[in-house]
Amino acid sequence: MASLRRWLALFAVLAAAASTGSVSGRFVVEKNGVRVIRPEHIRGRHDAAIANFGVPHYGGTLLGVVMYPDKNTTACDAFDGTPFKFRSKRPVILLVDRGGDHPAWNAQQAGAAAVLVTDNTDEPLLTMDNPEESQASDYVDKISIPSAFINREFGETLKKALAKRTDQVVVKLDWRESMPHPDERVEYEFWTNSNDECGPRCDDQMSFVKNFRGHAQLLEKGGFTQFTPHYITWYCPEAFLLSKQCKSQCINRGRYCAPDPEQDFDAGYDGKDVVIENLRQLCVHRIANETGRPWVWWDFVTDYHVRCSMKDKKYSRDCAKDVLRSLGESIFITTSYSSVIRKSNLLKWFGLMHQGCLWTRSPNAWVILKLMSRMMS
Known part of the structure; x- marks a missing residue:
């Protein structure tokens, strides 16, 4: 069984490496829009990959203020209390770094209305999936906030704007374009x-x-x-x-x-x-x-x-x-x-x-x- 696990691990690594090389096809990634409203100098629209957990607001939008935690930046651990619930009159969209096991659940428990996970490497957008461990089923079904994955460049832009502490970073998450056929079917x-x-x-x-x-x-x-x-x-x-x-x-x-x-x-x-x-x-x-x-x-x-x-x-x-x-x-x-x-x-x-x-x-x-x-x- 140990040799099987080693082979599967190597298979996965090589498959991932090959996918970025000679193979032209990629997995389909469902996207929504993220539009920066403030500050003025970084206004614009960006793509985000909708996660395979949480509840996207399909057909709707969410306007909120972005916050980045001073510590526990991957949201791997639970936050103390609900630090993001009353920090702003607007809903809080928590920005976290890639690498945590339960960012959406921990962000939701801390009072965030949505979570943006920023990549730590330069690559096309990926779809975040549920953790594999059996304990994940205890909370995955309870995640009710939308979650999305953004590329590293956009994530760094948001972090730099937040580091200045001169103005709130306000963004609008938009799922209206995720509805390709606005008809009765x-x-x-x-x-x-x-x-x-x-x-x-x-x-x-x-x-x-x-x-x-x-x-x-x-x-x-x-x-x-x-x-x-x-x-x-x-x-x-x-x-x-x-x-x-x-x-x-x-x-x-x-x-x-x-x-x-x-x-x-x-x-x-x-x-x-x-x-x-x-x-x-x-x-x-x-x-x-x-x-x-x-x-x-x-x-x-x-x-x-x-x-x-x-x-x-x-x-x-x-x-x-x-x-x-x-x-x-x-x-x-x-x-x-x-x-x-x-x-x-x-x-x-x-x-x-x-x-x-x-x-x-x-x-x-x-x-x-x-x-x-x-x-x-």
């Missing part, structure tokens, strides 16, 4: 994974799917929403392409990978099994959407989780077919696994599938074509 994206052996995160995700399924289907059938599922994947570093690990966790020569579900390379299912099932579920959504019944995806994903779990050793293509048959959706079996292969516009079909569904660091439609063809063979 809501378009939303759901980031998911078919792996059901990744611990509390998988359990929470599946619990959400089960609980939201009925609501989502009613909204889709009424034309009030349009959703798109996305499945996260990454690639194997070139130095490891011939390794046992990459061969078991990836398909298409290391281009598409997922972590080992049990974190054991010698037992159980492999990461490539997850990649294939993810793509199969994308197939279901694509065809369901094209036939005007996108809500079928929710039925398939929910039933697949119940009937085809890894724990019961039924996580397979055959079980997926059984689920579709039980739902009365045999069209998906013939269309997605047989007749689609015979169509002449395969590349166009998979290209569309890539644009709308498969979220990856390496956006090449022809790779997806080969990937899916291999899967269906």
Whole structure:
């Protein structure tokens, strides 16, 4: 197990390094605007990456005064009392340095209305995610303030203005531009994974799917929403392409990978099994959407989780077919696994599938074509 952890750590480091080098694709980052109102000499608009925790004010704005703590600048530790609650007539937007484990929670507990985390290196904006430790679940769901990540240059500008102590630094956080289609239909994206052996995160995700399924289907059938599922994947570093690990966790020569579900390379299912099932579920959504019944995806994903779990050793293509048959959706079996292969516009079909569904660091439609063809063979 120790050697597995070391390999995974090295894999992550090399993947991160590669992502800043030759690979042109990057993870999608949802952004909101930050406009500096005061002081005059730094007025202007900047981008911020919306965090994967907290509650953004979608469609709204928040005007507040920026404060930077004299100590505990990463907000790694809890602040004494609520020092930011009554420091200003306006809401306090706390500026903290990157590196703390719980900045949003500690800022909220200290009375801040929002938190801006400034990067400590020059790089494109990243999406802040929840901490991995199990204790995080005790407070992550309780975070109610918006959180965002800003680049180092903007963060340093704010710090210098605050250091002068001659004028308040007032900014407006703007989430109105995060609403791309201001009409009567809501378009939303759901980031998911078919792996059901990744611990509390998988359990929470599946619990959400089960609980939201009925609501989502009613909204889709009424034309009030349009959703798109996305499945996260990454690639194997070139130095490891011939390794046992990459061969078991990836398909298409290391281009598409997922972590080992049990974190054991010698037992159980492999990461490539997850990649294939993810793509199969994308197939279901694509065809369901094209036939005007996108809500079928929710039925398939929910039933697949119940009937085809890894724990019961039924996580397979055959079980997926059984689920579709039980739902009365045999069209998906013939269309997605047989007749689609015979169509002449395969590349166009998979290209569309890539644009709308498969979220990856390496956006090449022809790779997806080969990937899916291999899967269906």
